Amino acid sequence: MKTIGVLTGGGDCPGLNAAIRAVVKQAIIYDWEVIGIRNGWKGLIEGDVEPLTHYSVSGILSKGGTILGTSRVNPTKNIEDLQRLRDNIKKYGISGIIACGGEGTLSAALALYRRGIPVVGIPKTIDNDVSCTSKTIGFDTAVTIATDAIDRLHTTAESHHRVIIIEVMGRHVGWIAMAAGIAGGANEILIPEVPFDIEEICENLKQRYDHGKAYSTVVVAEGAIPKEGTGFRMPEQEIDEYGHVKLGGIGYLLKDEIEKRVGVDVRVTILGHIQRGGSPTPFDRILATRMGITAVKLLKDEDYGKMVALRGSKILPVKLEDAVAKLKTVDLDLFDLAKTFFG
């Protein structure tokens, strides 16, 4: 018999509870005990933990958020925290840790693994930017929410002959923008990976009007940036406490520019945190369930330093170091495909 720990770190997203439930259920099959670690790595440093039983995870499969809470604490930032973390692992008899998170949480997992701590990772982030896995937990739900919003905005755009800009999440990658843009039939999609040309965009929008399509939908990832030398003013933006550009910057800038250049009425919607809340889609529930089970199996095999990944239709282990080596950016072939349908 064995005791394992499970934690969720970084931004919350739909499907985390499904993963926690799968970990607990699979551990029970092995007759193991599970320690729930509260608020990411912070809980392991501070000893903020609780036992998780069959009962703890009853009814959480369909619930958004994470019953364990989350934080963005980096456990390797100082040596004292690291020591407290080691002490707690010993104190609670934890023989293996499953860390669900995005790039930050998984990088910390790798750093700990390199320091001898037995850890495996589960990739979750609505941004879908973790390498080596075709999908991360939460992405499908975020795309579904964003597409639903585009569907709604479409009717307003059409009734009012407007350009509607919808700003979705994605500071460094444009996966949500691209997927929701294709699914929602957007006329323009702007992603961080491909600097946009404001003149080209406005030209396309004008052409639509000239062709009698008196409305357009533009999906923009919050981290989209203009091509240099295209006359798009990108003023110094407000930066929040994490060094991130504040939400809503790019959408409103685009609005001003398009109104000036195209001479039409533009409205902006910043989708914001709605994208990461609520009940996960069946796709995310199944993905999270399979990943949770497989993560426990890796602990059984003492196959540490790995992340579970979706490869084709299979859930397979990959090296944590490969997974976090670089952000997984948008497949540009797919983006080109989407672009052929613009306008």
Add this chain to the structure above:
Amino acid sequence: MKTIGVLTGGGDCPGLNAAIRAVVKQAIIYDWEVIGIRNGWKGLIEGDVEPLTHYSVSGILSKGGTILGTSRVNPTKNIEDLQRLRDNIKKYGISGIIACGGEGTLSAALALYRRGIPVVGIPKTIDNDVSCTSKTIGFDTAVTIATDAIDRLHTTAESHHRVIIIEVMGRHVGWIAMAAGIAGGANEILIPEVPFDIEEICENLKQRYDHGKAYSTVVVAEGAIPKEGTGFRMPEQEIDEYGHVKLGGIGYLLKDEIEKRVGVDVRVTILGHIQRGGSPTPFDRILATRMGITAVKLLKDEDYGKMVALRGSKILPVKLEDAVAKLKTVDLDLFDLAKTFFG
């Protein structure tokens, strides 16, 4: 046999197509012809019309927006436009007009009625601020969308121990904020009718944290204003072309204030135009259908200058002049009830 006209004015909202469909279907029962007037009063001034048949309204019951388009043109602003409007009524043989809209459109309808034009009104606005009717078309759908958003944000608030502010529509009245706030279990609801006390709000939020509720949800109508003398800085806000405060003002101001005073992490979501898009709820479809039918019956009875209204469970005519005499503000008894549950 008779020819009637139908138009939709002001902001678009879910249920307009259901109303248009009902008008056409009821007119067909009377063996009348229906002229669809494009883009509100503008279409009647410019003669931008199309005949509406059984076929035109097939399949539109569940669709958001308006197949007729909309605008905010006031037909009584100058005498030339008014004459063109009269000429077009004559030209197309229109013996009665059904105008679906909010306060602006209905006020114009009243002004035209007073000038001898045979018109009846149907109240639609997501804001629910038209007098003499307990509900307007579009309100139930807007509340449903806003509540769904609060449900989603709730899980994020809980997982991250945050205060989440959600700014909903409502420049002059707080119906959406109040209804969605009650339905979503908000901890604070801020509406234009009742100036808020920032100190009291922050005190309540602090108390929740002290009682172990490490997250809160605040629903704020875009037109909410602070009580005088409570130290809330309300800077000069950006005003858009219609003299409206730009979206997103109050939510971000509140965020800064709460973060400073309570010392917690706050996130803002501006729900925006999503609230007026997409498929109407069954409630709105039924309301719109019943109102559309009754409006045609009023034209049959030559009972002009009226608006159809929901009174108890019945659809009854009321005078347009009573309906637009003043905005219907939030029932403060109901708001007090909601407030008892805050915190």
Add this chain to the structure above:
Amino acid sequence: MKTIGVLTGGGDCPGLNAAIRAVVKQAIIYDWEVIGIRNGWKGLIEGDVEPLTHYSVSGILSKGGTILGTSRVNPTKNIEDLQRLRDNIKKYGISGIIACGGEGTLSAALALYRRGIPVVGIPKTIDNDVSCTSKTIGFDTAVTIATDAIDRLHTTAESHHRVIIIEVMGRHVGWIAMAAGIAGGANEILIPEVPFDIEEICENLKQRYDHGKAYSTVVVAEGAIPKEGTGFRMPEQEIDEYGHVKLGGIGYLLKDEIEKRVGVDVRVTILGHIQRGGSPTPFDRILATRMGITAVKLLKDEDYGKMVALRGSKILPVKLEDAVAKLKTVDLDLFDLAKTFFG
């Protein structure tokens, strides 16, 4: 300080948890204690109870079902049960009981009130058949689910040129069928209150085909019955343990008849228990919240033997004996209105 009990009886429906939450929250404002009675009257007979605190009702506003469980036990069926119920009221110091239920539960509440037990009722049933209130808790959600199903089936009917029959709940009344039928744009609506004429229905369906509408949607309440002498064979149906016709009877009978008479492909969907599950609509959440609060206020005023009711826009007390005197059947004016749009 006072202790009150709350129970839910009869079929479960969305909004019960919202009502329980409101009862508990309002009682806390009065500094009262609340006893949750499990599984309807059964729990009061058996002493199966639990204290309900602020904590018990946290997060249940948006959840379907009932945290208290439910049953169809009649507490006045025998004198022993009644005595045990009295003993438990005494044992737990219950000075007032709030019973949420439909016709059965409310009739039992009345019977107990007549025997001196201090009780008030809250009307909930997806069937909307309780008198003296314009809506019951759960009805709006059931209509929303049924309408969503009709929307989905519509696309199949259209693609396959079929008649689609959708059988919804409603053994004695046709409220769900009528409302969802109007909202979903059904071509025929069959309700228990108005025996149907199969020849007329088939004639209408044929005419649609003749007019190029190669598909139709028929909404039928499970309790719909044929007009006598119209040649519709209504065989002896299977009766379940409650004396109810088994689900699915009428839908399949109609299918056979329509296929034979119209010569088209017909498909049947029995919506079943989906109609009573899942998250309540905002309308039901607000209605349940207001009713729960008002019920507690009635207990405060020692105004027993009443049921809270929606009258116009207000929640008001009515006599339990009036509420259960007869089933509230469909408003036939409204049904006639719906019928004008058939075909």
Add this chain to the structure above:
Amino acid sequence: MKTIGVLTGGGDCPGLNAAIRAVVKQAIIYDWEVIGIRNGWKGLIEGDVEPLTHYSVSGILSKGGTILGTSRVNPTKNIEDLQRLRDNIKKYGISGIIACGGEGTLSAALALYRRGIPVVGIPKTIDNDVSCTSKTIGFDTAVTIATDAIDRLHTTAESHHRVIIIEVMGRHVGWIAMAAGIAGGANEILIPEVPFDIEEICENLKQRYDHGKAYSTVVVAEGAIPKEGTGFRMPEQEIDEYGHVKLGGIGYLLKDEIEKRVGVDVRVTILGHIQRGGSPTPFDRILATRMGITAVKLLKDEDYGKMVALRGSKILPVKLEDAVAKLKTVDLDLFDLAKTFFG
């Protein structure tokens, strides 16, 4: 310049319109013309066609069903039909055909290809049973609808302490049952590929009750069959015109058996045609869009006799003969995984 034809055959499903739209948009890029063939192969035999333009496919991306209609006609059943089909291909100058369908439609496509007709296939079926592609268009939406139903039924099961059986589509394969069962947290999943043991199932359900879980959810594919010799009576079932067992057979049989053996209250929901209706999920819209584009590219390359398939994250051509060689049955490793969580 070239003219191509597109048709949809077999049962309708969400995503067909997205595929048609993509075909038309991609063809327009190549400056080709597109002929829409009505009602599957039937339309090509009868010359029932219409030109499809940019305008024809505007706004259909999010709509369920198929604007082209569908049928189950086999074009190779007799030589006269085949000749008429050839004549129409010539008459309309069709140089390549894209056939969207399931096993029947694609088998016909293969048969025609072998007779020299230039055709490529797109796999769509909610059943997900076409070989060589990891997903078919429509499957994700069907699973989403079924999971939503299970979520709803779950609250009823819990409130009433019942066993709820939900019968989903799947005559020969259990993909929907398995996926929705995992996503909905079902306690038992019965699929055609693995004959069920009624004794084992009842034993599991009893154990849940003994362990205090007073409710259970059973998901059963309509084609599920009992293991031989397990005492489950499988009476002669009604067979419909296509040789299929009539819907609703197995669910009700199970209900009787479980009630008898376990002594609990059981309710059945037959999900039926709701599973194939309504707006497609973003997953299906993107899949359909990519497959539609790729199918047109295959016609450009004169690479006939192929089907577009989802392989990993890519859309690739596979041979039609491989795709229809056998039904793709459920991955039994995945099913075993699901089973470990039963109970």
